[in-house]
Amino acid sequence: MNYSFWEKYFIESPAQVTIIGAGIVGLSTAISIAERNMDLTIKVLDRGHLSYGASTKNAGFSCFGSVSEILDDMQANGEEMCMDIVKMRWQGLSKLKERVHPEIMEYQACGGIEFFKKTDVETIEVCTQAIPHLNELMEGYLSIKNCYQSKPNTTLSAFDSTTIFNPYEGTINPVKMMQELYKKAISLGITIIFGIEINDIRMDDHLLITKDNLHINYQKLILCTNGFTQRIMPELAVFPARNQVLMTLPLANNPLAAACHYDKGYIYFRQYKNRILIGGGRNLDLDGEMTDNFGLTDKIQHYLLDILDSIYPGASTQIDHWWSGIMGVGPSKYPIIKWLDDSVLAGVRLGGMGVAIGSYLGEQLAEEVTNL
Known part of the structure; x- marks a missing residue:
């Protein structure tokens, strides 16, 4: 990738909370953190040009x-x-219906x-x-x-x-849901950057290494990578x-x-x-x-x-x-909410129920981070 200095500086600038994954869990987590503490700087990174896994590719079931x-x-x-x-x-x-008006995400009861x-x-x-x-x-x-x-x-x-x-x-339109979460996050001052694929997490150095060899420092890191977690954290029981x-x-x-x-x-x-x-x-x-x-x-x-x-x-x-x-x-449908060290928190394994459980998981992850 041919990054300019300005782009590289913007992407590598540290935030107090960095989230990997801009799907329903990642954006819900960012929004819930910002609602609890508007003074925190929050950055969300995603490897795709949209939320990449299932958040915009699911069938739109509210079940x-x-x-x-x-x-x-x-x-x-x-x-x-x-x-x-x-x-x-x-x-x-x-929580999702409270945050995204049912009409906006085409909710049908x-x-x-x-x-x-x-x-x-x-x-x-x-x-x-x-x-x-x-x-x-x-x-x-x-x-x-x-x-x-x-x-x-x-x-x-x-x-x-x-x-x-x-x-x-009921049913929803998942893209309309994600668009509204994205707008909500932006309105709260959250930085969202797409096209950033993380290849390595150097936990001792508080450092993320991207596919394009960018180096992103973090203070608190939250993994909301769900189905792609094995690529960067294979020890977690999510597949x-x-x-x-x-x-x-x-x-x-x-x-x-x-x-x-x-x-x-x-x-x-x-x-x-x-x-x-x-x-x-x-x-x-x-x-x-x-x-x-x-x-x-x-x-x-x-x-x-x-x-x-x-x-x-x-x-x-x-x-x-x-x-x-x-x-x-994974072996259980119970979501993983786990500190991997003092600075890295994982919130993964939605068990095929991301639309339903994503906003709940975001609230729990936000509580973990903001209660430190």
Whole structure:
């Protein structure tokens, strides 16, 4: 990169708080710090020309967990940890709506619907029987009533006749969300610099080395790198997970009216201005999709297209665009909030729920830094 002196001086100028990652967590953290202490100088660095991982590449779901997904998480990590994470998601969504007006990010309070295969007899029975207990938990943790409701499927004949409806979920436009967070951050005096890729963190020297050999000193450093964390801090238990997504052209008589979940949350679909968005399917190839390289694969593309045609016959011939995003996952969905030394704090591993948990995580990271 051919930096001028002015550019180099600007980028390398130290700030009291430096954040790596300008996605939802990075910007939310910066905003929360500035709201607590306007006197702190804050700099946010990102390797892309937009937030690079999943913040602008996700499907735009304002959700906190379908029944089958939550039951799966409870089996893996226990009820208490699972519900603590659900509460984080709920609090994060509440903070996001407080910070970004719902109309600006095109929020639709359309609810969420979990669909099942017709052959998933045992899964349907387990999920429907769990509804009363889960509703008690949701009321206790989130203070909401009748969160999950068994409803007849009246729209998608390829799926089972039983669905589970959640009236508290919705959809957003993730780019509109990020644009508003960016404007909010700028209005608070936060410096945001794109196109800065960090190759090395020299913790003993409080120094960042960029791909272009810039040297950036830091006082307090916060890592909000999620799916790309392994590149600069491989000792943290967070790993990349790629999700592939498609959007159709506008379709007449589009049957979708909610945020839809399927297969323990591994498949998700919704409508956007009469188009159908569908994504996920990484459980078909968990090892192959554990990558931070953007891209598409025939296996998952064909799988998504088959599901798309079961939703709307013939829609697979009406594809407008494909893309992929990189999430941060690990052995647990519990986010990592950890001091790596006296000056470096990590806030990563959103478990595929960045829209929901990102604002919550930003608040927690800000509290850690400003309470020192």
